[in-house]
Every structure is written in C-alpha cells, then in structure tokens.
Amino acid sequence: MRLRLPAERPAEPPTGYKIAHPMLSQDGARAGFTGVSLGGALPYGVLDDASCVYGRRHRPPARLCDCGFHCVHEREVAEALLCTAEHRAAVLLEVSVLGAYIRFERGFRYARQRVRTATVGPCACGAAAAALADAGWGRPGWRALAAACAGCVRARASVSLAGFARLAGQGLRVIAGGAGAGGGPPVAGEGFGVPELVAEAALLQARLDWFQSQLARLGERGEQG
Numbered sequence: 001m002r003l004r005l006p007a008e009r010p011a012e013p014p015t016g017y018k019i020a021h022p023m024l025s026q027d028g029a030r031a032g033f034t035g036v037s038l039g040g041a042l043p044y045g046v047l048d049d050a051s052c053v054y055g056r057r058h059r060p061p062a063r064l065c066d067c068g069f070h071c072v073h074e075r076e077v078a079e080a081l082l083c084t085a086e087h088r089a090a091v092l093l094e095v096s097v098l099g100a101y102i103r104f105e106r107g108f109r110y111a112r113q114r115v116r117t118a119t120v121g122p123c124a125c126g127a128a129a130a131a132l133a134d135a136g137w138g139r140p141g142w143r144a145l146a147a148a149c150a151g152c153v154r155a156r157a158s159v160s161l162a163g164f165a166r167l168a169g170q171g172l173r174v175i176a177g178g179a180g181a182g183g184g185p186p187v188a189g190e191g192f193g194v195p196e197l198v199a200e201a202a203l204l205q206a207r208l209d210w211f212q213s214q215l216a217r218l219g220e221r222g223e224q225g
C-alpha cells in the first residue's frame, strides 16, 4: 500500500518564516541569501527554485529526499533560531511558499519561494542597522553580509538596506528591526523616498567622517615622521 499525503489547494500561497545570511555577488550587482544549514552552499535569489542539494535528478521537494526550501509556520520559532551564537548575524525572512510543498507539523519543505520581507537585526554594537557590510566570509562568487550601523561600517564593502532591496529586486522589503531600532520603516527597493534618502545620506556622511579622521591621523603621523 502506498501512503499519500492529503493534497491541499490553498487560495493563496502559504506564508512561512526562516533565517538566512544576506549575500552580495562578487561584482556587487546581485543580492540574495544563503541558508544557515542544509543548502547553505547554494545562494538563492528573492524569487527562486530549489534544486536538490545532493545533485539528484528530481524536483524538490522529493518525498524520499530532504531537499527543497525549508521554512517554519511561526515567526517566533524562526526568531528563536537567531539567539544562537552562530546565527546572530543572520536575518529573518518572511516568505511565500510557491509550487509543490510538503507540510510538516512545524513548517514546509517546498519547490519555489519568494522572499517578501527581510528583517535585519541590530549592528554588533547594538545600534540599528543602516547597512549590510562584508561579514568576512562567503561562498565562491558571493560575500556574506551582516548588519552594520553607520558608525561601525567604516571602510568595509557595504550596501545600504535600500540598496540591498534594489539589487535583490522583486519588490523585496528590508526592515531594520531588533533592539533599539524600534522596528524602523520598511525599505523597498523600488524608488527611494525621503526616509531612504535620509538614511543613505547619514550612511555616506558617517563613512566620510571616518575617512577624514583616518586622513587626519595619517597627516599627523606624516608631520611627526
């Protein structure tokens, strides 16, 4: 006897939650995400199809495999994962579960995904994120990014939250959340409004201040030497 799961035909795609690391392509032209565990080797775009992480020739979510995108039903469950030391720099994603899916008690495993919202936690110093900056690791062709405030971003390669949303495309919204951020207004990739431009200006100003302080220090040393 072959057991079959009950088929579901939802009127609209189910919503799920997961955590991931934001990624920037080597040429800085594309933004995406990479998972924190299974499938972490394969960065994905905002709208993307899963492929079998074991390279098997079937379409995820294959019943006898564990490939495919994964998410949980409850936002709090995904947020709880961000507490562990190795996941502190990850971001919280709200996703639409598209295509075929298998429903589990705690979440879905599925074929196709649209990331609707990315909530970026605070900078390591505790201030609200103004940018996503080079985190110091990556995958071939992709740099991992982590939240940075305007004061801590310094000379690291970085993109503003709005810049990340624009590169990622597909209407992704990026929100500065977490301690001290007060939730922050969502930042969409399409068209910069006044809040996004003010945030961009603050980030540029902070970087300029930092460069000028470095130049001044070099100047002092030059006079002494």
Ligand SMILES: [Zn+2]
Residues within 6 Å of the ligand: 052, 053, 054, 056, 058, 060, 062, 065, 066, 067, 068
């Ligand atoms: Zn598979």
Ligand SMILES: [Zn+2]
Residues within 6 Å of the ligand: 123, 124, 125, 126, 127, 148, 149, 150, 151, 152, 153
């Ligand atoms: Zn900081």
